[in-house]
Amino acid sequence: MFFIDPSSHDIGRSASSAPAAFTPSVRRGVAIEAEDFRLSPTASSQRFSFHLLRRGTPLEEGYWQLRSAIFCQEQHLFEATDRDEKDGHAYPIAALDHSTGSGSGVVGVVRILEERPGLWYGGRLGVHGDHRRHNQIGKGLIWKAVTTANGWGCDRFLATVQLQNVRFFQRLHWTSIDTLEIRGLPHHLMEADLAYYQPGHERRPLAVGEPAGVAAA
Numbered sequence: 001m002f003f004i005d006p007s008s009h010d011i012g013r014s015a016s017s018a019p020a021a022f023t024p025s026v027r028r029g030v031a032i033e034a035e036d037f038r039l040s041p042t043a044s045s046q047r048f049s050f051h052l053l054r055r056g057t058p059l060e061e062g063y064w065q066l067r068s069a070i071f072c073q074e075q076h077l078f079e080a081t082d083r084d085e086k087d088g089h090a091y092p093i094a095a096l097d098h099s100t101g102s103g104s105g106v107v108g109v110v111r112i113l114e115e116r117p118g119l120w121y122g123g124r125l126g127v128h129g130d131h132r133r134h135n136q137i138g139k140g141l142i143w144k145a146v147t148t149a150n151g152w153g154c155d156r157f158l159a160t161v162q163l164q165n166v167r168f169f170q171r172l173h174w175t176s177i178d179t180l181e182i183r184g185l186p187h188h189l190m191e192a193d194l195a196y197y198q199p200g201h202e203r204r205p206l207a208v209g210e211p212a213g214v215a216a217a
Contacts, residue, residue: 047099048107048137050144052202053092062106063094070109070126077183082124086113091205093144095127095137108137112145118155122146125159142172144200146192151200157192166190173197 053060064083071082095108110125122145127137146157158177161169163186166176173196178189 048095048097048140050093050095050108050140052144052148052205053094054205059094059096059106060092063092063109066094066106066109066128067124067126069128071124086123087111089113090123091148093141093148095141097131107131108141110141110145112149114149114152114154118153120149120154120157122157122159138168139172142169143197146194146197147200148202150194150197151202152204154194157194157197159190159192160187161190162187 051059053063067082071077072079090111090113093110093112094106096105097107098105107128108126108131110122112120112122114120122142125138125141125145127141131137146154149157159169159174160180160182161174166188169190170176173193174190175193176188176190180187180189
């Protein structure tokens with residue numbers, strides 16, 4: 001299981017083949033350390049890809065449904081919904097399974113948000129229960145989240161990570177900088193090594209209510 005704690009607070013395929021409902025990952029085919037994941041999840045898998053979702057796309061409903069299934073129905077960290085006020089300015093990211101014959105095809109989720117200029121957080125990271133044997137999904141979501149924010153002027157990228165997943169994040173070039181308890185469970189506040197997560201080139205969408213010309217390239 002790969003979960004960034006859902007209560008984080010304060011602290012492939014080519015572009016030509018991608019459906020119009022999402023914007024494709026832009027990094028392709030650069031290798032990193034052998035024991036880690038490839039730089040481009042979309043390039044190293046014909047089955048899975050990772051995408052920043054635009055508001056109102058058909059895939060957005062699958063994103064919300066999977067978040068609810070993981071954090072409400074499975075982990076029981078929330079009751080009716082796991083949505084909060086941060087979702088109003090967060091950017092949703094989804095992992096898609098292109099072999100799925102029915103349903104939304106969304107098999108992994110994460111959100112990123114800028115708490116203040118340059119300071120970004122990841123949260124609501126989860127993988128569908130039937131796909132957790134595919135290690136690349138959790139890694140690909142993390143890669144897409146951090147590289148996307150890094151391309152939008154991120155100076156620091158943080159997340160509160162459940163204790164059992166700390167080693168997993170350390171292998172992906174994250175450092176534990178504090179320990180804390182959230183909803184009765186032990187967590188580590190962790191920071192990504194931005195030198196490892198090269199900046200993406202995907203344009204930042206307009207936030208809800210943001211006038212044209214404000215969003216960063």
